[in-house]
Amino acid sequence: MEVQIAVAKTNKYAVSESGDTLEVVERPNGGLSVVLADGQTSGRGAKAVSMLVVRKVISLLAEGVRDGAAARAASDSLYTDKQGKVTSTLNVVSVDLQTGTVVLTRNNPAPFFIARGEQVDCIGTESSPIGISRSVRPVISEIPVEPGLTIVVYTDGLVHAGERVGRPMDVCTSLQAMLEEQEPSPQAIADTLLAEAVRLDEGRPADDISVLVLKVTKRAGDDVRRMTVRLPIRGNGA
Amino acid sequence: MEVQIAVAKTNKYAVSESGDTLEVVERPNGGLSVVLADGQTSGRGAKAVSMLVVRKVISLLAEGVRDGAAARAASDSLYTDKQGKVTSTLNVVSVDLQTGTVVLTRNNPAPFFIARGEQVDCIGTESSPIGISRSVRPVISEIPVEPGLTIVVYTDGLVHAGERVGRPMDVCTSLQAMLEEQEPSPQAIADTLLAEAVRLDEGRPADDISVLVLKVTKRAGDDVRRMTVRLPIRGNGA
Numbered sequence: 131m132e133v134q135i136a137v138a139k140t141n142k143y144a145v146s147e148s149g150d151t152l153e154v155v156e157r158p159n160g161g162l163s164v165v166l167a168d169g170q171t172s173g174r175g176a177k178a179v180s181m182l183v184v185r186k187v188i189s190l191l192a193e194g195v196r197d198g199a200a201a202r203a204a205s206d207s208l209y210t211d212k213q214g215k216v217t218s219t220l221n222v223v224s225v226d227l228q229t230g231t232v233v234l235t236r237n238n239p240a241p242f243f244i245a246r247g248e249q250v251d252c253i254g255t256e257s258s259p260i261g262i263s264r265s266v267r268p269v270i271s272e273i274p275v276e277p278g279l280t281i282v283v284y285t286d287g288l289v290h291a292g293e294r295v296g297r298p299m300d301v302c303t304s305l306q307a308m309l310e311e312q313e314p315s316p317q318a319i320a321d322t323l324l325a326e327a328v329r330l331d332e333g334r335p336a337d338d339i340s341v342l343v344l345k346v347t348k349r350a351g352d353d354v355r356r357m358t359v360r361l362p363i364r365g366n367g368a
Numbered sequence: 369m370e371v372q373i374a375v376a377k378t379n380k381y382a383v384s385e386s387g388d389t390l391e392v393v394e395r396p397n398g399g400l401s402v403v404l405a406d407g408q409t410s411g412r413g414a415k416a417v418s419m420l421v422v423r424k425v426i427s428l429l430a431e432g433v434r435d436g437a438a439a440r441a442a443s444d445s446l447y448t449d450k451q452g453k454v455t456s457t458l459n460v461v462s463v464d465l466q467t468g469t470v471v472l473t474r475n476n477p478a479p480f481f482i483a484r485g486e487q488v489d490c491i492g493t494e495s496s497p498i499g500i501s502r503s504v505r506p507v508i509s510e511i512p513v514e515p516g517l518t519i520v521v522y523t524d525g526l527v528h529a530g531e532r533v534g535r536p537m538d539v540c541t542s543l544q545a546m547l548e549e550q551e552p553s554p555q556a557i558a559d560t561l562l563a564e565a566v567r568l569d570e571g572r573p574a575d576d577i578s579v580l581v582l583k584v585t586k587r588a589g590d591d592v593r594r595m596t597v598r599l600p601i602r603g604n605g606a
Contacts, residue, residue, distance in 0.1 A: 132598060135598075136596045137593075137595040138592050140590075140593070154595075164597075185427070192423050275601065320594075353600050354378045355378070356375065356376050356377070356555065356598040357392075357597050358372065359371075359392060359594070361400060361593055362370045362590070
């Protein structure tokens with residue numbers, strides 16, 4: 131098998147800094163975790179919050195702390211730091227090679243999607259952002275790693291896309307349409323969802339948008355781990 | 369412009385855990401850094417060392433500490449922890465959007481390559497691994513981010529490939545041959561170098577091997593940041 135993870139990420143229109151932060155960390159007992167946070171508001175302040183949250187979670191995961199405990203710690207830490215005045219959403223997607231499962235930890239009102247083949251389930255269990263109070267708990271789902279599994283997680287920029295002009299995005303329908311096509315790559319899924327959101331926002335995203343897609347394929351290739359990062363730089367080089 | 373970074377990474381033959389650790393972190397003032405460490409020996413012990421080093425460097429970079437200072441701190445920290453008995457190589461490749469440069473920080477006897485178009489330079493300035501004494505300094509190079517720039521960094525598994533059977537690898541020649549072809553992607557460069565090393569080791573790598581390629585292209589596309597990770601999982605799911 132092979133787990134493939136793809137991310138597409140853009141900023142709110144006319145804001146140079148994304149309030150979303152996403153990082154990947156190796157798990158000390160095998161596998162990896164992707165941590166995605168969206169700090170309240172946008173621009174520099176939001177970026178500082180989401181970086182704080184992601185750093186906290188990543189450093190705990192690297193020490194072998196379980197995902198749920200890391201999310202609670204990040205919430206308490208943010209609450210203590212900002213006295214409950216600043217919140218952040220948090221999603222952790224972990225491939226745990228010890229248990230052979232994908233562990234999804236979520237403190238985000240935005241739902242996520244699990245697809246097996248072409249069957250798409252929207253998981254929208256109520257879930258609060260972190261930093262809001264002392265009693266925030268994550269919603270945790272654990273799913274066996276098996277070929278055909280696709281998971282889509284995103285920040286609320288995708289949820290709210292098109293609302294300004296009265297044409298909200300229907301992520302589930304878009305995703306279903308894509309999965310009916312021939313084996314879309316996770317990058318193609320992430321790119322298509324992001325492009326649709328930007329189009330609904332008429333080319334000027336009303337918020338930062340990050341889309342994360344995890345896909346498990348059969349594959350009988352080599353044992354090489356691979357990673358690619360693409361960072362566009364505006365004309366002035368800054 | 370667009371900066372593209374690609375990594376290909378494999379383990380020593382018959383060792384399930386790679387002693388190399390590689391992680392990417394966003395720089396708080398714009399851009400990103402890739403941190404690659406290769407802990408002495410192989411397997412679980414080496415992994416613990418390289419993770420320690422990478423975590424240390426990443427957490428300092430995330431706080432805005434300069435690359436050279438972060439490398440010195442990681443060296444002192446490893447030296448203090450292991451009393452100079454365990455060393456690690458360290459390479460930090462940073463895209464600094466504030467200065468518009470790529471900053472290469474190196475504590476690794478293995479050289480690295482800078483190519484502009486088809487002109488390839490091998491940078492082999494003497495450089496010691498970290499953790500060896502109290503006075504370890506990194507070798508730092510700073511290069512403007514401009515289209516046509518290609519940088520190749522790797523761990524010593526690539527340097528030593530083929531030595532066992534008396535056919536050592538010539539990275540420079542391989543790289544030059546590739547760059548003469550039509551615009552190879554950074555992933556293609558990393559994959560080809562890694563595949564050649566594995567072939568020289570007769571399919572059984574004598575050491576962990578990681579290859580990191582950074583490439584700057586012209587490109588006039590969208591402003592979307594993208595990332596892909598591919599994690600092969602052996603049959604038993606572990």
